Amino acid sequence: MKEKTKKHKIVLFAGYACSNRCVFCVNADKRGLPGKTTGELLSSIYAAQKKGADVLEIIGGEATMRPDFTALVRAAKDVGIAEVVCATNGRVFADMAMARAIVGAGIDALVFSIHGPSAAIHDALTASPGSFSELMKGLANLKKLGFKRVGGNTTVVKGNMRALPALAGLYVRLGIRNVEYIFVDPNYGGARNDFSGLVPKISSAAPYMRKALGIGLAAGFDQWKARYVPLCHFRGFEAQISEMNERRLFHTEHWAPDFINTDAIVSRGVVGRRRTEACKGCARFHVCEGLWVEYLKRYGDHELKAIK
Ligand code: SF4
Structure with a gap:
């Protein structure tokens, strides 16, 4: 049940198609599923507004690839949803016309997925040569447009954990004040399929994650x-x-083509992760x-x- 003190966030999955092929992607086995139609997504946007959504996050796959993406953002803003945000691989924004169109449609914030401080690391993890240079160009285009609400997220796997301090340095140089270092979810998708190749021990990854957080704090980025x-x-x-x-801050629902979860935060704690006897x-x-069930x-x- 939604508490009035919390923001109501609805994460609308447009579909699982993506221009990257991230090796750890939780939706790696779903990319071939049909996405939602424009009509279905518009209905979801109106339903989200009726349900009192304060935040609508439109995601994929890669939602920005859809020809209807700007129309969806505009529709969400037109019905009065306060914050319309999108997590993206950033590649579309390398095209200035696309960047301008998405910003012009009224997107409030963007979260760029950056998985390494260099093309060598990022592109290896996205399995998409050129993806790093496109997202960097996308960030530069957004800067030229004066769009400031850009965050970052990084999935932490064996292939990038040692580079997290260098990536933190890149985030500082880019002036990105909201960053999440996300310990990989092996319950589903790519990291489940290649667990030993991708999933680090938490005791190995945590020191690099803490170091990255410390680099942010030293630069004044406490978010x-x-x-x-x-x-x-x-x-x-x-x-x-x-x-x-x-x-503390959000009640979050997930509306996807293949499932609906009306309390994603609680169900992750109950189903996806576990504390154990050691706790x-x-x-x-x-x-x-605690830790992911598959990890344990x-x-x-x-x-x-x-x-x-
Ligand atoms: S409950 Fe305590 S011991 Fe268990 S994972 Fe959390 S911090 Fe560690």
Whole structure:
């Protein structure tokens, strides 16, 4: 049930088609599913407004590839949704005309997925040569247009964890004040299919994630966050854990072509992630979501240490 103190966020999945082929993508096995039609998405936008959505996040796959993307953004703004945002691989924005059209349609914020500080790392993880240079050009185009509300997100996997401090340096140079370092979800998709190739131990990844958060703090960027991590590996960074802020601030629904989840935050904690016997007596037990279920199946829980 929505609490009045929280923002109501609806994440509208337009479809799973994408111009990248990220090796860890949670939707890697869904790319061939048919996307929603324009009519279906417009109906969803009107329904979201009726349900009192404060935030509408339109995502894919890669929603910006759709010929109707600007019309969808405009429709959401026209019905009065306060914040219309989109997580994107950023490639479309390399085309200045497209960047101008999307900004002109009224998008409020964009989150660019940047998976490495260099083309070598990013393009290897997106399995899409040229994707890094296009997103960098996209960022430059948005800057030229004076569009400032750009955030970043990075999926943390074996192939980029050591480069997180360098990536943090890039985020600082780009002036991106909202960044999420997201520990890869192996419950579904690419990371489940290639678990050993992609999923690092949390005890190996966390030091690089903490270092990246520290680089942000030193630059004055206190809104950088880590997501999907056990709190015992992030002591001292509790204010920068996405889930803790998210539970306090948002009620989130997911509306996808193949499922509807009316409380995505609660169900992730109940179904997707687990605390274990190792968590007994932990001072953070009631605010921590633990580790991904698939992670625990493969690596076990010996890295978890109850906080006294
Ligand atoms: S021991 Fe368990 S509950 Fe405590 S911080 Fe670690 S994962 Fe979370």
